Amino acid sequence: MAAKMEDSTRGSGDSSVTSSNMTEIPTVAQIIERQAASGESSAAGGGTGPPGSLHHPGFALFKQGAEARLYRGTFLGRPTVLKERFSKKYRHPRLDEKLTTKRTQGEARTVARARKAGIPTPCIYFVNYQSNCIYMEDLRCATTSRDYIVAVQSVGAGDSFRALQPIMDKIGKTLATMHDGDIIHGDLTTSNIMLKQDASATEPEVVLIDFGLSSVSQLAEDKGVDLYVLEKAFLSTHPNTETLFRIILKSYTKHSRKSKDVIKKLDEVRLRGRKRTMVG
Amino acid sequence: MFDMTMLLLLLLLSSYDYNIRSVHTMEVSTTLDLYPDTTVSMVLFSGVTNGSEVRKKIMDGTIEAAVINAQMICDPFQVLVAVNKAVHLDKLDKKKTKTVFGEILFNLSPGNNILAAYQKFGVQDAERQDVLVVLLNDLQGQQLQQVSNIIQGTRIPLESLRDIRDEQQIIKLFKISEAERRVGRLEDVVVCRMATKDAG
Numbered sequence: 001m002a003a004k005m006e007d008s009t010r011g012s013g014d015s016s017v018t019s020s021n022m023t024e025i026p027t028v029a030q031i032i033e034r035q036a037a038s039g040e041s042s043a044a045g046g047g048t049g050p051p052g053s054l055h056h057p058g059f060a061l062f063k064q065g066a067e068a069r070l071y072r073g074t075f076l077g078r079p080t081v082l083k084e085r086f087s088k089k090y091r092h093p094r095l096d097e098k099l100t101t102k103r104t105q106g107e108a109r110t111v112a113r114a115r116k117a118g119i120p121t122p123c124i125y126f127v128n129y130q131s132n133c134i135y136m137e138d139l140r141c142a143t144t145s146r147d148y149i150v151a152v153q154s155v156g157a158g159d160s161f162r163a164l165q166p167i168m169d170k171i172g173k174t175l176a177t178m179h180d181g182d183i184i185h186g187d188l189t190t191s192n193i194m195l196k197q198d199a200s201a202t203e204p205e206v207v208l209i210d211f212g213l214s215s216v217s218q219l220a221e222d223k224g225v226d227l228y229v230l231e232k233a234f235l236s237t238h239p240n241t242e243t244l245f246r247i248i249l250k251s252y253t254k255h256s257r258k259s260k261d262v263i264k265k266l267d268e269v270r271l272r273g274r275k276r277t278m279v280g
Numbered sequence: 281m282f283d284m285t286m287l288l289l290l291l292l293l294s295s296y297d298y299n300i301r302s303v304h305t306m307e308v309s310t311t312l313d314l315y316p317d318t319t320v321s322m323v324l325f326s327g328v329t330n331g332s333e334v335r336k337k338i339m340d341g342t343i344e345a346a347v348i349n350a351q352m353i354c355d356p357f358q359v360l361v362a363v364n365k366a367v368h369l370d371k372l373d374k375k376k377t378k379t380v381f382g383e384i385l386f387n388l389s390p391g392n393n394i395l396a397a398y399q400k401f402g403v404q405d406a407e408r409q410d411v412l413v414v415l416l417n418d419l420q421g422q423q424l425q426q427v428s429n430i431i432q433g434t435r436i437p438l439e440s441l442r443d444i445r446d447e448q449q450i451i452k453l454f455k456i457s458e459a460e461r462r463v464g465r466l467e468d469v470v471v472c473r474m475a476t477k478d479a480g
Binding site for chain 2: 058073074075076077078105106108109111112115116117118119120121123124125126127128130137
């Protein structure tokens with residue numbers, strides 16, 4: 001099985017070589033720069049010019065999910081992301097209000113907890129429990145690990161694996177620290193793992209975002225499911241990256257104190273899926 | 281020459297940061313993004329000798345301002361965050377303290393004890409101290425005039441806060457661990473703690 005996977009990895013690598021022959025593998029800093037040059041003007045450019053939304057003057061919508069809307073703007077002089085949880089009309093109004101506020105509060109709580117454990121995550125500036133808005137740091141000089149992996153894979157062949165190795169190592173280490181702090185992210189994807197590199201920094205730093213589905217738990221089961229969710233997301237967004245994901249797990253095992261139980265659980269979860277069988 | 285350009289650049293940056301509307305002598309004013317009808321002014325006084333008198337005047341209502349122990353402030357942004365939250369809760373009538381100014385001090389503090397917040401972040405008993413005065417909607421500068429008449433000290437630029445701040449004391453009060461300290465700049469660590477303190 002493993003050998004087959006290795007083969008397919010190599011296969012895809014070869015095909016990308018032919019499409020864009022020996023281009024150099026980009027660094028994280030280069031990808032950030034490239035995105036800043038192309039994308040940022042469309043993403044409201046820090047919210048200086050655009051008219052902004054009706055309810056949030058000065059803030060421009062840039063992303064909408066199932067739970068919340070994200071806006072960009074300026075808050076007390078700092079570039080800021082505004083995350084607004086909206087009400088769901090299909091829920092009973094009372095329940096809806098309670099759920100929305102609880103989730104906003106829960107997110108703020110875990111972000112604080114994660115930072116205390118030493119996990120870099122965007123700084124929260126202000127929480128409005130009335131409108132369920134969280135104002136937080138807009139990461140500058142950062143890209144999602146998803147974009148980075150895609151960019152590297154699109155140019156590099158066999159070397160892409162080696163280029164991504166240190167990043168994967170760091171991701172594994174960050175996840176280990178997070179789980180050792182009994183924080184379950186709940187929605188680990190390569191889009192929620194950011195890579196930040198300031199002009200002053202020599203190496204990229206892993207920053208976790210979106211703690212909207214997070215919880216606190218000591219159970220190896222929950223941590224195993226957390227990793228399983230990442231594995232699923234990772235392998236479906238980035239085909240033929242089994243080897244890369246294995247580096248994350250290896251680094252996780254090395255850095256986490258309780259990795260043995262978690263990895264064991266992960267193997268268990270792989271066989272049965274995320275949901276536990278409820279028998280008896 | 282290089283120094284001059286750096287200085288200019290710094291000035292430009294700082295004026296961008298705080299969206300300065302009016303610059304009187306050493307006074308920085310800005311409006312709150314979420315409450316554009318509220319103007320915040322910050323003035324830094326150095327070598328203040330009459331701390332207990334100032335406290336008395338605050339308690340009897342003569343001084344309508346927040347007078348903050350400047351040692352406990354990392355950055356003006358930290359104060360603006362506290363002011364924004366205080367104004368927000370004031371509009372909702374959900375303040376924990378009696379006045380907006382009391383609420384500013386309370387928001388700066390990591391705990392939920394109002395007295396402890398006043399003692400740590402309010403004006404001290406020390407013979408000489410540096411205080412940061414925060415005024416709200418002082419458009420004509422009358423409140424500042426009044427406060428300046430009471431406080432015995434010299435006004436210094438707001439940028440001096442960085443030199444005044446007592447990092448060790450801040451770290452100790454907020455119980456910031458080594459790991460948390462490494463997450464980002466000290467002001468960001470503190471601001472995030474302040475913003476999430478009522479999240480439980």
